[in-house]
Each structure stands twice: as structure tokens, then as C-alpha cells.
Amino acid sequence: MNIKPLVITFSLLLMSGSALADDDCDDPIAGWQPRENLRQKLEAEGWKVFRIKVDDGCYEVKGRDPEGRRAEAEYSPATFELRGMELEDDDDDDDDDDDDDDYRGKSGNDSKSINKEQAPRKGIITGRPTVTVE
Amino acid sequence: MKNILFALGLATAMALPAYAQAREVTFTTQLSNYGGDGAYLALYLTDADGQYQGTLWIAGQKSKYYKHLRGWARGSGMNKAEYDGLTGASVTSGRTQNVTLELDDALIDAGYQVRVDTAVEDMRDNRSDVVAPLTTEGSGKSVAGRGYVQSFVYNLK
Numbered sequence: 001m002n003i004k005p006l007v008i009t010f011s012l013l014l015m016s017g018s019a020l021a022d023d024d025c026d027d028p029i030a031g032w033q034p035r036e037n038l039r040q041k042l043e044a045e046g047w048k049v050f051r052i053k054v055d056d057g058c059y060e061v062k063g064r065d066p067e068g069r070r071a072e073a074e075y076s077p078a079t080f081e082l083r084g085m086e087l088e089d090d091d092d093d094d095d096d097d098d099d100d101d102d103y104r105g106k107s108g109n110d111s112k113s114i115n116k117e118q119a120p121r122k123g124i125i126t127g128r129p130t131v132t133v134e
Numbered sequence: 135m136k137n138i139l140f141a142l143g144l145a146t147a148m149a150l151p152a153y154a155q156a157r158e159v160t161f162t163t164q165l166s167n168y169g170g171d172g173a174y175l176a177l178y179l180t181d182a183d184g185q186y187q188g189t190l191w192i193a194g195q196k197s198k199y200y201k202h203l204r205g206w207a208r209g210s211g212m213n214k215a216e217y218d219g220l221t222g223a224s225v226t227s228g229r230t231q232n233v234t235l236e237l238d239d240a241l242i243d244a245g246y247q248v249r250v251d252t253a254v255e256d257m258r259d260n261r262s263d264v265v266a267p268l269t270t271e272g273s274g275k276s277v278a279g280r281g282y283v284q285s286f287v288y289n290l291k
Contacts, residue, residue, distance in 0.1 A: 123216055124179060124188030126156065129235035131191065131222050 025058035027078035172224030176206035202253035
């Protein structure tokens with residue numbers, strides 16, 4: 001028995017489930033579940049979800065995975081099947097409330113938006129600069 | 135001279151914190167159309183020898199890239215206490231950023247320089263893209279940058 005066509009067919013069948021189209025996800029829009037559902041599902045799993053947007057036909061989630069690592073993950077909008085995940089660097093110290101809380105010890109405040117009375121900055125400026133871009 | 139100035143400044147700050155003479159300054163940085171991602175900028179002061187004195191503003195939110203603002207990074211040690219509350223978004227190619235702040239009077243006409251380091255992802259880093267003496271005479275006088283900065287000017291009120 002010639003096994004080659006069988007191997008090729010089998011491979012094609014396997015591949016057909018993957019993203020061969022231009023979009024990473026190809027769920028028909030009629031079947032999409034609301035983003036809120038995905039958010040709730042992930043938060044129940046231990047994620048902290050920063051935002052969900054649509055990218056290349058998928059829901060792209062940005063947040064912290066259950067292990068506390070910053071990550072971006074793509075899900076099929078209809079089935080919520082995980083299509084891909086990318087962890088961001090550990091030393092990514094973004095403008096995130098948690099980082100400041102950890103730094104100061106769970107003050108519970110967003111230290112960046114509050115006046116500097118409680119923790120004077122070391123430096124040459126008093127107060128907060130005003131910045132505009134045109 | 136610098137020691138006296140520093141001591142004077144310190145004494146003033148300690149004795150009358152609410153009355154320390156401060157001046158409003160606006161630093162305007164115009165970027166050229168370099169055609170890349172948003173630029174990270176470090177605006178900071180040095181003495182006449184280029185020794186870091188303090189941070190004015192950091193444009194760019196991801197601290198993992200701050201090491202590319204090389205002069206500032208070395209001087210400040212990228213110590214969070216140096217730039218806490220002094221960060222904002224990176225600046226897009228071709229745009230102009232205005233930073234207005236209160237600066238201690240004692241820093242003007244005292245031999246200090248304003249410097250701007252710049253960096254763009256996947257493009258070069260520019261230590262000291264701009265170097266400009268901080269003087270009343272220099273107020274309003276535009277200078278050219280060496281990298282992504284097309285022109286830089288500060289205005290003392």
C-alpha cells in the first residue's frame with residue numbers, strides 16, 4: 001500500500017485546523033461571544049485582565065496570567081480556544097498600579113496620580129510637570 | 135563655588151520649603167520626521183562637566199527601555215526615586231513635546247546644562263542629542279539636536 005498519499009492527506013487534515021487564512025482566527029462573526037464572557041472566564045482562572053481588543057479576527061487579551069506574568073494571549077472569539085500566547089519580559093516595569101504598590105508596600109493607592117506629599121521624590125523639581133504634545 | 139551654592143540651596147530648602155525661589159520653565163523638543171516608532175526621551179540636568187544632577191522628564195513608559203537613554207541612565211542609575219512621577223508617553227516622529235515645570239532658581243545661571251538623550255526601538259540611541267547651557271540668556275534660543283531632535287528651546291518665565 002502506498003502510504004505517501006495517506007501521510008499527505010493526514011497532514012493536510014491536521015493543518016486545516018490551523019491558521020492558513022490571513023486572519024489568525026476565522027470564527028464567523030455571528031458566533032462571537034461578548035468580550036465580557038472571555039474576561040469573566042479568564043478572571044475565574046486567575047488572570048488579571050487589563051484589556052481585550054480585536055486583532056486579526058481574534059480577541060487579544062493583555063493582562064497578567066495566573067502566575068502573575070504579564071502576557072498577551074489570543075483567543076477565538078466564538079469558542080474561546082487559546083490560539084497563542086506571548087509573555088512579556090519580567091523586568092517590564094510598566095505604568096501599572098501593582099508595581100507601585102509592591103514598591104511601597106501595598107498602600108492601595110495609585111501613587112502616580114496622588115500628590116507627592118507622602119513620598120517625596122529625590123530630585124530637583126517640586127510638584128508635577130505639565131506635558132503636552134503637538 | 136558649587137559647594138557653597140549647594141549648601142545655600144539646601145539651607146534654603148530646609149529652612150523655607152514653601153518660599154524657595156522657583157521659576158517656571160518650558161522645555162520644547164521638536165522631533166524630526168525620522169520615520170520610526172515613538173521616541174523615548176530623557177530630559178535632565180548636568181553640571182558643566184556632564185555630571186548628572188537631576189531628572190526633568192522621561193518620555194516613554196516602559197522602564198526596560200530606559201537603559202537606551204544612555205547618559206541619563208548612567209547618571210541616574212535609573213533609580214526610580216529619580217524619576218517617580220516624571221514619566222509620560224513616548225513622542226511620535228515629527229511631533230513636538232512641551233514640558234513645563236517649576237525649577238529652583240539656584241539652578242539657572244549656575245553652570246548647569248540641560249541635556250536630552252533620545253532612543254528609538256530598532257534605531258540608534260543618541261546620548262546627548264541636545265546639550266544646552268541653562269541660562270537666562272539662553273532662554274528662547276533654539277538649538278539643533280544631533281539625532282532625532284530637530285530643535286530644542288527652553289523658555290524661562
